[in-house]
Amino acid sequence: MTREQELIAQVQRGQNELFYELVRPYERRVYAAALAILRNEADAEDVAQEAMLKALANIRQFRAEARFSTWLIQITVNEALMRRRRERIGVMEGIDDHRDEDGEYTPRDFADWREIPSEALERKEVRQKLAEALASLDRKYREVFVLRDMEQLNIQETAEALGISVASVKTRLLRARLMLRDLLAGGWEQGWFSRLPFEKGTKPW
Amino acid sequence: MVNQELSCELVWKEISNYIEGDVDASLRAAMDDHFRSCQRCASVLAGTRNVIGLYCDERMIEVPAGFGQRLQRRLNQSVSREKSRKSSWSSWSVWLVPVAALALIAGGLRWANSQTPPHPLLSEHAQPGRNIPPEMLVVVSEGAKEFHRPGCDVIHNKDKVRTLTAKEAIREGYVPCVRCLRKYVQGASAAHDPADGAWITEASTGAEERSSRSR
Numbered sequence: 001m002t003r004e005q006e007l008i009a010q011v012q013r014g015q016n017e018l019f020y021e022l023v024r025p026y027e028r029r030v031y032a033a034a035l036a037i038l039r040n041e042a043d044a045e046d047v048a049q050e051a052m053l054k055a056l057a058n059i060r061q062f063r064a065e066a067r068f069s070t071w072l073i074q075i076t077v078n079e080a081l082m083r084r085r086r087e088r089i090g091v092m093e094g095i096d097d098h099r100d101e102d103g104e105y106t107p108r109d110f111a112d113w114r115e116i117p118s119e120a121l122e123r124k125e126v127r128q129k130l131a132e133a134l135a136s137l138d139r140k141y142r143e144v145f146v147l148r149d150m151e152q153l154n155i156q157e158t159a160e161a162l163g164i165s166v167a168s169v170k171t172r173l174l175r176a177r178l179m180l181r182d183l184l185a186g187g188w189e190q191g192w193f194s195r196l197p198f199e200k201g202t203k204p205w
Numbered sequence: 206m207v208n209q210e211l212s213c214e215l216v217w218k219e220i221s222n223y224i225e226g227d228v229d230a231s232l233r234a235a236m237d238d239h240f241r242s243c244q245r246c247a248s249v250l251a252g253t254r255n256v257i258g259l260y261c262d263e264r265m266i267e268v269p270a271g272f273g274q275r276l277q278r279r280l281n282q283s284v285s286r287e288k289s290r291k292s293s294w295s296s297w298s299v300w301l302v303p304v305a306a307l308a309l310i311a312g313g314l315r316w317a318n319s320q321t322p323p324h325p326l327l328s329e330h331a332q333p334g335r336n337i338p339p340e341m342l343v344v345v346s347e348g349a350k351e352f353h354r355p356g357c358d359v360i361h362n363k364d365k366v367r368t369l370t371a372k373e374a375i376r377e378g379y380v381p382c383v384r385c386l387r388k389y390v391q392g393a394s395a396a397h398d399p400a401d402g403a404w405i406t407e408a409s410t411g412a413e414e415r416s417s418r419s420r
């Protein structure tokens with residue numbers, strides 16, 4: 001039995017004070033899921049907290065077959081979607097467009113891809129550029145990308161969490177990934193990454 | 206199966222599924238071939254993989270300062286509130302008893318005013334009536350305990366009767382006569398019902414009786 005399974009069992013038996021220890025490894029991901037949907041830090045934090053309280057209240061319904069993190073993220077997404085519906089957040093983003101463009105997305109940048117090493121994420125400006133690129137995506141692409149690629153839900157779980165079809169998830173995911181690639185490829189040209197030490201072949205780490 | 210020649214467009218369309226491992230073996234083989242020979246598509250594949258690898262990094266998630274502490278505080282508040290709710294159950298019950306008692310008394314009084322006779326049944330042995338039409342005219346005689354259809358054989362003191370509605374008679378504690386109002390007396394058997402209207406002297410109450418019987 002892993003520590004997580006132990007904690008789940010203990011909380012299920014009523015040791016609620018252990019709940020924070022159980023969810024702590026996922027608190028950042030829970031926040032990111034809420035933020036992807038709400039795009040407002042204060043709302044995202046509040047929804048993240050609400051989702052955790054809901055998870056605690058319903059912990060006995062959690063079944064061991066599922067991944068705990070996935071369960072937590074699904075509750076969060078549900079809470080965030082309800083909040084958005086209730087407060088009509090996203091009105092500024094236009095009427096919900098559930099259609100998926102069926103025209104293929106054509107990548108714009110074909111230059112030899114210059115790898116951005118994960119070490120670059122140590123730099124705040126790199127993280128910021130990546131976050132800006134993600135934020136610039138349309139909501140429907142951003143949500144799917146965040147749940148699948150950042151939150152590590154699988155395609156089926158992403159579809160269930162967002163209430164859309166598996167086919168829609170795949171279509172949107174493709175676009176989101178290709179669009180982000182183009183945005184980041186442009187970053188090289190704009191010099192986002194060119195001043196980074198790893199480019200010079202000297203490794204400061 | 207022979208690998209088909211793939212267009213770049215088809216490769217781009219499937220590239221996300223390819224990364225997911227969600228393409229069948231023959232398409233995968235054809236795409237592998239394509240990436241080896243097509244620099245552009247190889248660049249798209251490398252870039253897409255790089256993008257996924259960067260964003261799935263935990264460092265990409267930035268939470269506001271103090272997020273964890275605020276979450277922990279809120280969870281703790283909820284946990285201790287739940288605990289105090291449970292532990293204060295005994296002090297709650299101290300209040301619950303008188304509150305429940307008051308509610309019972311108040312409810313009981315209201316119910317009594319509307320439903321039950323203010324007097325106890327005048328006869329201990331009598332059974333209360335059932336489904337007696339409340340507006341049915343009945344008679345009672347002074348000193349007696351029962352109410353009757355007018356003209357009932359067993360009315361005592363026939364010269365000192367007064368007429369009232371069944372509802373009023375019940376409120377005053379009178380019980381239905383087991384002879385003339387037998388069918389309304391609890392436990393009465395329908396087989397022993399007197400013939401319709403047998404003791405009835407007033408046509409109006411006969412109509413009432415028939416309508417109540419048909420219900």
